[in-house]
Amino acid sequence: MSKIGDWIDKRTGLGGPIRGFLNYPVPKYVHQNVLYILGGLTLIMFMLQAVTGIMLAFYFDPSPEGAYNSVDFITYQLPLGWLIRGIHHYGSGAMVILVALHMLRTYFFSAYKKPREINWLTGVLLLFVTLAFGFTGYLLPWDQKGYWATRVGTQIAGSVPLIGDTLMQLMRGGPNLGQATLTRFYATHILLLPAMIALLIAVHIFQLRYHGMSPAITEKSKAQSKSFVPFFPYWVLNDAIAGLGLLALLVFLSATQRAPLEFPADPTSGNFVPRPEWYFLFYYQALKYVPGALEPVATVLIPLFIFGSMILLPFIDKGEERRPWKKPVTTIAAIFYIVVIIGFTVLAL
Amino acid sequence: MNAKFLPILIASAIALSACAGAGPATSPPNTLTAVKVDAAAMDAAASFWANAPKTEIATKAADKSAKDGPKITLQAVYDSKNVVVRAEWADSTENTTRNAWTYNGTAFTRAGAQDRFAMNFPMGNYASFSSKGCAVACHSTDPDEAKWWMGSESPDERYDVWHWKSSETGLVNQVDDQWWGPKDTITSTTGRKNDAGTGGPVTNASADGKSPKFMNGKAPDAKLILSGEEIPLDVTKLKAGAVIPGYVLAPFKGSRGDVASKATFANGKWVLVFTRPLSTGNADDLVFTPPKAVPFGLAVFDNAGDNDHTVSQEVLTLAWK
Incomplete structure (x- = not known):
């Protein structure tokens, strides 16, 4: 093996960087903290999504006439198709949860502070791209739920003042949902967003390695901050075990509760009540409280405020203090957001 | 590896799994949830029905001025090979004598209809039926009966129909397994197509149409004349008031006989159970692939001809648990 490795190294020069990557010293307080x-x-979840997504793409027919039947075939006839689609479906929800939890850990540990602002910003963009994956993927089966949720979702985009119509037409590829919409959503889902997320992940990891882990915030972890373990095998083993546990959970969910597929989309259906995927429910619920006349403003302001405040966070909170219990404003603000999002989501269920 | 890590992961997995698997045996509105059992038998009194959720479906006449029909209580179970549906509905009279002959001592009169029950399932993923139900396949919304049609919009759109008829199929414990095709080949009388096969009811009438041709060779006034048991009519064996069946019945063979049934009428109520293999292997039948939900519609006929029936108003769903 080493001869083959040497042969490749001499021709590519990759041996050094790979060894550097694998031997990266991870502080013990990081290695021993599950968060x-x-x-x-x-990252593992994203890779699972990529693999299962590629597998699904082999059988998916991106046309309004064929999309539903192809997803139906994958789910109910293709050997193990239910499993691949189940992992992809539940994986999308898991990815949103994991990104959110990872960002909360970063937030409460103040890991967004100087000099890690770019890492935080790429994290915010990764959250946005993850949600965009969910939004574009929802339409692809071309079932009632996806069709009507997308119709409402694009209508919300259409209510943005001044550019709404253009935005909606851009998303739909015309005034109504049809082949052009499906093509655009599919291309975005399998080409544009994967390219964006891969780039952002690369920048995110590079930044992480460049600046190192954020400083410890407790006395116990500070005491361990001078002790290190190599990234491989210690951290890799942690990730591998966690990844296998996650995969097992996704397999179990897929087997016990098949990934949903509603009846096929009927654009003339007059009584279907559209509902977004669960991670957009809080927004869907929030818009219910906004008077009709103000809705266009709210559709812009709510996301703008949420993403805007996330982007500005490292430039506003510039103090040295990193312990959340010593930073009541940011801590209470985060708890308030969490309660509101969970509360609205529960109300919308 | 932190020792806390594995218990947290396992606990999360168990909690999420419990959420995914939990749930009482209830059905959402308009949903017939078939429950998996070890052996799905065609027995209306089987103990497994206690675990199968009941779904009540209201039926209405297509003619909005007509009286509403009965509520149908549906249940379903399935095993690895068969699905069994149990339907129960109130009916003030038992009608099982379609076109039966009544002898008054000198001549015959022919009259009578039958109680019926039908379910139809699209044999593909048809968006309009899935969202609008029978309104798009069995009836136009036109109040004029002459404009009603039964069938689909395209040759690629077909419906599997299970049509239980108390007189013509119920007496031989079967359901008429039929299908609907495109409406351009359909009229109200020829709309339904029979699945491939042989057998079925043959009208029991003499050449001049004034009397039955046959009678039951074993019991002259029996409600059923099975093919092979018929003998030529012999009025000397009949008393005044005798009723001779309007049809000689040969059980369906082949695809048309895929659906078996058992029905009882008692205390003003029909209880009908019927069963079919999940997959019959026949091209004119829908293949059920649990857990794939299937939309369906149903109709009930009270001593009625083709148009006088009441139907489910919204699309119904057969789900699998």
């Missing part, structure tokens, strides 16, 4: 596994687990 630090969330980033790696998110």
Whole structure:
């Protein structure tokens, strides 16, 4: 093996960088804290999504006439198709949860502070791209739920002042949902977003390695901050075990509760009540409280405020303090957001 | 590896799994949930029905001015090979004598209809039926009966129909397994197509149409004349008031006989159970692939001809648990 490795190394020069990557010293306080596994687990989840997505693409027919039947075939006739689609379906929800938890860990540990602002910003963009994956993937089976949720979702985009119509037409590829919409959503889902997320992950990891792990915030972890373990095999083993556990959970969910497929989309259906995927329910619920006249403003302001405040966070909170219990404003603000999002989601269920 | 890590992961997995698997045996509205059992038998009194959720379906006449029909209580179970549906509905009279002959001592009169029950399932993923139900396949919404049609919009759109008829199929414990095709080949009288096969009811009428041709060779006034048991009519064996069946019945063979049934009428109520293999292997039948939910519609006929029936108003769903 080493001869083959040497042969490749001499021709590619990759041996050094790979060894550097694998031998990266991980502080013990990080290795021993389960919360630090969330980033790696998110990456594993993304890789699972990529693999299952590629498998699904072999059988998916991206046309309004064929999309539903192809997903139906994958789910109910293709050997193990239910499993691949189940992992992809539940994986999308798991990815949102993991990204959110990873960001919360970063937030409460103040890991967004100087000099890690770019890492935080790429994290915010990764959250946005993850949600975009969910939104574009929802339409692809071309079932009632996906069709009507997308119709409402694009209508919300259409209510944005000044550019709404253009935005909606851009998303739909015309005034109504049809082949152009499906093509655009599919292309975005399998080409544009994967390219974006791969790039952002690369920048995110590079930044992580460049700046190192964020400083410890407790006395116990500070005491361990001078002790290190190599990234391989210690951290890799953690991630591998967690990843296998996650995969087992996704397999179990897929087997016990098949990934849903509603009846095929009927654009003339007059009584279907559209509902978004669970991770957009809080927004869907929030818009219910906004008077009709103000809805266009709210559709812009709510996401703008949430993402805007996330982007500005490292430039506003510039103090040295990193312990959440010593930073009541940011801690209470985060708890308030969490309660509101969970509360609205529960109300919308 | 932190020792806390594995218990947290396992606990999360168990909690999430419990959420996914939990749930009482209830059905959402308009949903017939078939429950998996070890052996799905065609027995209306079987103990497994206690675990199968009941779904009540209201039926209404297509003619909005007509009286509403009965509520149908549906249950379903399935095993690895068969699905069994149990339907129960109130009916003030038992009608099982379609076109039966009544002898008054000198001549015959022919009259009578039958109680019926039908379910139809699209044999593909048809968006319009899935969202609108029978309104798009069995009836136009036109109040004029003459404009009603039964069938689909395209040759690629077919419906599997299970049509239980108390007189013509119920007496031989079967359901008429039929299908609907495109409406351009359909009229109200020829709309339904029979699945491939042989057998079925043959009208029991003399050449001049004034009397039955046959009678039951074993019991002259029996409600059923099975093919092979018929003998030529012999009025000397009949008393005044005798009723001779309007049809000679030969059990369906082949695809048309895929659905077996057992029905009882008692205390003003029909209880009908019927069963079919999940997959018959016949091209004119829908293949059930649990857990794939299937939309369906149903109709009930009270001593009625083709148009006088009441139907489910919204699309119904056969789900699998």
